[in-house]
Amino acid sequence: xxxxxxxxxxxxxxxxxxxxxxxxxxxxxxxxxxxxxxxxxxxxxxxxxxxxxxxxxxxxxxxxxxxxxxxxxxxxxxxxxxxxxxxxxxxxxxxxxxxxxxxxxxxxxxxxxxxxxxxxxxxxxxxxxxxxxxxxxxxxxxxxxxxxxxxxxxxxxxxxxxxxxxxxxxxxxxxxxxxxxxxxxxxxxxxxxxxxxxxxxxxxxxxxxxxxxxxxxxxxxxxxxxxxxxxxxxxxxxxxxxxxxxxxxxxxxxxxxxxxxxxxxxxxxxxxxxxxxxxxxxxxxxxxxxxxxxxxxxxxxxxxxxxxxxxxxxxxxxxxxxxxxxxxxxxxxxxxxxxxxxxxxxxxxxxxxxxxxxxxxxxxxxxxxxxxxxxxxxxxxxxxxxxxxxxxxxxxxxxxxxxxxxxxxxxxxxxxxxxxxxxxxxxxxxxxxxxxxxxxxxxxxxxxxxxxxxxxxxxxxxxxxxxxxxxxxxxxxxxxxxxxxxxxxxxxxxxxxxxxxxxxxxxxxxxxxxxxxxxxxxxxxxxxxxxxxxxxxxxxxxxxxxxxxxxxxxxxxxxxxxxxxxxx
Amino acid sequence: xxxxxxxxxxxxxxxxxxxxxxxxxxxxxxxxxxxxxxxxxxxxxxxxxxxxxxxxxxxxxxxxxxxxxxxxxxxxxxxxxxxxxxxxxxxxxxxxxxxxxxxxxxxxxxxxxxxxxxxxxxxxxxxxxxxxxxxxxxxxxxxxxxxxxxxxxxxxxxxxxxxxxxxxxxxxxxxxxxxxxxxxxxxxxxxxxxx
Numbered sequence: 001x002x003x004x005x006x007x008x009x010x011x012x013x014x015x016x017x018x019x020x021x022x023x024x025x026x027x028x029x030x031x032x033x034x035x036x037x038x039x040x041x042x043x044x045x046x047x048x049x050x051x052x053x054x055x056x057x058x059x060x061x062x063x064x065x066x067x068x069x070x071x072x073x074x075x076x077x078x079x080x081x082x083x084x085x086x087x088x089x090x091x092x093x094x095x096x097x098x099x100x101x102x103x104x105x106x107x108x109x110x111x112x113x114x115x116x117x118x119x120x121x122x123x124x125x126x127x128x129x130x131x132x133x134x135x136x137x138x139x140x141x142x143x144x145x146x147x148x149x150x151x152x153x154x155x156x157x158x159x160x161x162x163x164x165x166x167x168x169x170x171x172x173x174x175x176x177x178x179x180x181x182x183x184x185x186x187x188x189x190x191x192x193x194x195x196x197x198x199x200x201x202x203x204x205x206x207x208x209x210x211x212x213x214x215x216x217x218x219x220x221x222x223x224x225x226x227x228x229x230x231x232x233x234x235x236x237x238x239x240x241x242x243x244x245x246x247x248x249x250x251x252x253x254x255x256x257x258x259x260x261x262x263x264x265x266x267x268x269x270x271x272x273x274x275x276x277x278x279x280x281x282x283x284x285x286x287x288x289x290x291x292x293x294x295x296x297x298x299x300x301x302x303x304x305x306x307x308x309x310x311x312x313x314x315x316x317x318x319x320x321x322x323x324x325x326x327x328x329x330x331x332x333x334x335x336x337x338x339x340x341x342x343x344x345x346x347x348x349x350x351x352x353x354x355x356x357x358x359x360x361x362x363x364x365x366x367x368x369x370x371x372x373x374x375x376x377x378x379x380x381x382x383x384x385x386x387x388x389x390x391x392x393x394x395x396x397x398x399x400x401x402x403x404x405x406x407x408x409x410x411x412x413x414x415x416x417x418x419x420x421x422x423x424x425x426x427x428x429x430x431x432x433x434x435x436x437x438x439x440x441x442x443x444x445x446x447x448x449x450x451x452x453x454x455x456x457x458x459x460x461x462x463x464x465x466x467x468x469x470x471x472x473x474x475x476x477x478x479x480x481x482x483x484x485x486x487x488x489x490x491x492x493x494x495x496x497x498x499x500x501x502x503x504x505x506x507x508x509x510x511x512x513x514x515x516x517x518x519x520x521x522x523x524x525x526x527x528x529x530x531x532x533x534x535x536x537x538x539x540x541x542x543x544x545x546x547x548x549x550x551x552x553x554x555x556x557x558x559x560x561x562x563x564x565x566x567x568x
Numbered sequence: 569x570x571x572x573x574x575x576x577x578x579x580x581x582x583x584x585x586x587x588x589x590x591x592x593x594x595x596x597x598x599x600x601x602x603x604x605x606x607x608x609x610x611x612x613x614x615x616x617x618x619x620x621x622x623x624x625x626x627x628x629x630x631x632x633x634x635x636x637x638x639x640x641x642x643x644x645x646x647x648x649x650x651x652x653x654x655x656x657x658x659x660x661x662x663x664x665x666x667x668x669x670x671x672x673x674x675x676x677x678x679x680x681x682x683x684x685x686x687x688x689x690x691x692x693x694x695x696x697x698x699x700x701x702x703x704x705x706x707x708x709x710x711x712x713x714x715x716x717x718x719x720x721x722x723x724x725x726x727x728x729x730x731x732x733x734x735x736x737x738x739x740x741x742x743x744x745x746x747x748x749x750x751x752x753x754x755x756x757x758x759x760x761x762x763x
């Protein structure tokens with residue numbers, strides 16, 4: 001008799017499944033049959049919860065008893081732009097409470113857009129003896145006091161990655177709390193903390209942690225100090241530098257250059273605060289090996305950029321600020337044939353004079369045929385340019401264009417930007433993520449619904465003419481996971497057009513559209529496994545649903561919702 | 569007797585901001601209902617409040633959360649030494665008794681109570697005064713705020729720096745009501761007014 005999936009011995013299954021590394025594979029095998037589901041759940045080591053309210057800590061720990069690594073994401077992405085009120089939720093503590101009982105051997109916690117208090121950090125440090133890895137991205141609620149607790153109690157720490165959080169940097173000596181016998185650190189990123197750390201403590205830490213491969217310091221570390229760190233850690237693969245600003249002493253630049261020349265493994269470089277043309281030669285020795293260059297904190301111009309890029313032929317990912325201008329982007333097109341990802345951030349989102357335009361984007365697309373990820377902030381754009389870009393780079397998976405004035409038309413023809421995005425979705429069949437901007441009618445959305453069959457994430461702002469716009473997308477794009485919409489003329493019928501989609505989506509966000517409470521109630525009635533939440537603004541009249549957040553969940557309505565979040 | 573401008577408190581039909589109030593800069597070509605939440609914050613400068621011939625503001629009206637640049641990045645790039653805040657400013661709602669709609673104001677833009685009051689006066693076209701033990705209320709309106717504990721406080725008692733992080737929202741009350749509340753609080757205990 002041939003073995004069927006359900007007849008294979010559990011031990012065999014468990015051993016096989018424990019070799020699987022991807023979450024997707026784990027999910028797939030768990031769906032084959034009950035037998036496999038049972039074996040798989042006992043072997044799952046890592047779980048990634050992209051919406052912390054889609055499942056409860058109790059349900060998670062009941063299903064997966066052997067988790068060692070958790071990734072948790074909380075608030076909707078638009079909370080990064082102040083669209084979600086304070087005290088909305090996403091507190092990590094209830095999760096930590098459950099983990100303390102169920103996963104005492106927990107090793108890794110990665111949080112994004114969660115609220116993390118100092119008490120929670122201390123709880124984490126004290127309750128998990130094997131704890132190794134903490135990553136906090138875009139979180140808030142903690143201070144450097146919490147970091148002190150982590151440094152003090154996590155004896156096996158290998159990774160501490162603190163990025164872009166809303167944190168009370170109370171300064172102090174949190175870094176000095178790492179005990180002398182801690183030598184296990186491999187990743188240390190405190191680049192976005194603002195206060196000074198004790199350099200002696202940092203130097204000693206770097207010196208004794210021989211496995212350190214990622215070091216990203218903050219702006220308070222100067223060139224001379226950086227050089228001393230590099231001399232101690234030439235094995236680094238990723239470096240975030242401190243500030244270049246200081247009396248320009250050529251010896252310190254030369255000293256740094258020499259230290260860099262010993263760093264043969266460096267592939268990622270970031271920081272560059274206050275860098276000028278005079279300082280840049282310090283990094284030239286490593287440019288040739290770089291695959292990721294993050295210049296998004298450096299206000300450099302096109303000439304400085306060209307100097308670096310001319311020496312960085314292997315670049316795959318590049319982040320810059322729009323001070324480099326179109327001329328700088330032409331340099332990108334000329335020097336970076338292997339480039340796959342480009343992000344151009346605005347130095348001053350409200351200044352209309354500076355920046356990059358359509359011609360910079362076209363220049364990059366001409367020189368970088370492998371480009372598949374773009375994030376581009378600009379003041380103006382044309383349909384023709386984007387159509388050209390689509391032709392040059394048909395492999396886009398992520399196309400995020402932000403024309404910074406809401407409802408800005410094609411500046412040459414004064415027409416809507418519909419054809420631009422139409423070209424992108426028609427040509428780039430692998431497109432997974434799209435952010436649209438500029439003046440857009442329902443036609444743009446008709447194109448998206450018709451062609452963007454692999455689209456998973458869509459961000460829309462100040463666009464569309466009627467409900468039809470959103471309806472085209474919700475009915476046409478089968479793989480949608482996350483949709484976020486603000487300030488568009490989409491109302492209840494648009495909201496309800498997504499009925500068949502919402503249960504297979506992670507979430508929908510709609511703010512300042514034309515959705516009413518009645519529409520939300522209707523949605524909630526039709527779909528019981530969704531949470532339909534309205535965030536009420538004071539002064540909202542009763543029928544207005546100014547902020548709506550809809551997501552699939554097995555945990556039922558939130559138990560921790562603040563009074564201004566109404567679950568229907 | 570202080571003169572107050574009744575326009576801001578006048579009840580009327582029609583959408584807020586749809587009068588000749590030229591300081592409410594709206595985005596153009598707007599097919600969306602221009603409800604208060606999408607109306608841009610006003611420019612906080614006070615000097616041109618009465619100048620109808622004022623040239624268009626040098627910066628476009630700033631809509632909350634747009635462009636979508638994370639506040640952390642904004643602070644760093646502009647070389648601000650301040651800590652990365654949760655928001656690029658401290659936005660609090662401001663309500664005024666009798667006004668049909670609320671506004672939002674960025675407290676970080678102001679450096680003192682005086683500046684804040686000037687900004688509020690321009691916004692609501694009224695005269696607001698700080699309370700003085702000796703002289704009582706100098707005007708029809710008094711500024712109050714809700715602090716982190718949920719208590720309603722009179723503006724001006726604590727140093728500005730201490731006020732900033734504790735202010736959750738502002739309410740411009742009629743002075744007469746403030747006195748009533750003070751009296752009732754005295755007799756009946758702490759009064760958490762909710763609007």
